[in-house]
Amino acid sequence: MADDTQVQVVGVLGCGLMGSGIAQVCAQAGYRTIVREVDQAAVDAGLDRIGRFLQSGVERGKLTAEDREEVLGRLTGTTTVEPFAESDLVIEAIVENVEAKQVAFAELEPVVKPETIFCSNTSSVCITELAAATTRPDKFIGLHFFSPVPVMGLVEVIRGLSTVDTTYERVFEFAQALGKKPVSAPDQPGFIVNRLLIPYLLSAVRAYESGCGSLEDIDTAMSMGCGHPMGPFTLLDFVGLDTTYYIANIMYEEFRDSAYAPPPLLKRMVLAGRLGRKSGYGFYQY
């Protein structure tokens, strides 16, 4: 008899940069994966991004063309919630907005099985708050991936106040089955990685503002001096200046510590629409 606690089908809400990466690693780990977007164009763009990443993996000799087809065959794109009826675990990766996330989970509740686990890939929203708005706070948990999802090895697993042990254990094991290294992080803004990374990125902006060096010199110093794969400004452009600004504000609001206060230059760049790679212009031009 099949083990009814085993995850077989994964639902992913959102097929943007994070959602498509999450859907890809789930399908690569052998799970049938359903991914939902708001309209067909967004579904097609997300699946296309996955196809391109897998194709580049084939060209790099990381997987075979046959593997790529098998992975794509395990992925289904949809604009509706009905296909999520089969899902054993759902990972939400939509916009960083509490109301939008609550609406997305509320739409799923009448469709999914009572035992289905809800995970959020949020990097800043309180897990306990999201869980409390559902009828299954005991089966709700944070599962935070890092960009680029198919490449970065870490996931943070965040228990809300009501998350029960069995949910935590199943999700921890699920993260391992994806080939990721899970770490437990507290339900506090920034969890572990952003708690340390955001003040570092903000202090790089402050250092630049105060004439510490050019963008290129600060980037070179941190990548070659500390062995970081990217200097802080390349990383800021990669993560998104709006995302960094948003997370910093949430952390500042919670901790009231000036280390998390976004510097004026960051705010003005966001107001000017210089968001990094995604807008073609951030600290650097693309």
Ligand code: CAA
């Ligand atoms: N298929 C399979 N593997 C692939 C791949 C593909 N299509 N494309 C890349 N890779 C893998 C390969 O394993 C490659 O390693 P090998 O040397 O073994 O081939 C590795 O990725 C690096 O690929 P590249 O050599 O093409 O690229 P790179 O060396 O320039 O690295 C990078 C790119 C991985 C993005 C690297 O610059 C990096 O790690 N940057 C930092 C990223 C980071 O800090 N991310 C976290 C951001 S914070 C966040 O996400 C959380 C939040 O809440 C804001």
